[in-house]
Amino acid sequence: MEASFEGFTEEQKEEYKRCARLVHQAFLRAEPISGGFRLYLNAGRPSTDAPVSQVDGRTDFLLTKQDLQSFARLEMKACPFLTLTPAEKQETLILDMVESPEAQGFLQSHLKSYGYL
Known part of the structure; x- marks a missing residue:
């Protein structure tokens, strides 16, 4: 099983890349749940375009619920083959990621490759 971006518009591809980058930057920890994993993410300000810091010429942005x-x-x-459920708890965003039975192992493999596990 692999991700397929076939049928995505260019705008959707760019939005996915932007949001994925923010999710990776906001990662705090992962824990197993039934059928998948729960990611804990650092919550940001309401404005998605509000820079947090500039380090070595790179501007970091905070992840929002949106x-x-x-x-x-x-x-x-x-x-x-994935079901993702976002939630918010105080200053932390939570993303439950559950895989279908035929995709068993997909999440663990990818989360390990990102250094999350």
């Missing part, structure tokens, strides 16, 4: 919802929607479009 960014996470957009990421979940686009990730499920690219990976219909």
Whole structure:
């Protein structure tokens, strides 16, 4: 099983890349849940275009609830064998990622490759 971006518009591809980058930057920890994993992510300010810091010429942005919802929607479009459920708890965003039985091992493999596990 692999992600497929076939049928994505250029705007959707760019939005996915932007949101995925924010999710990766906001990663705090992952834990196993039934059928998948729960990611804990650092929540940001309401404005998706508000820079947090500039380090070595790179500007970092904070992940918002709207960014996470957009990421979940686009990730499920690219990976219909995944169910992503975003939530918010105080200053932390949570993303439950559950794989279908035929995709068993997909999440663990990818999360390991990102250094999350």
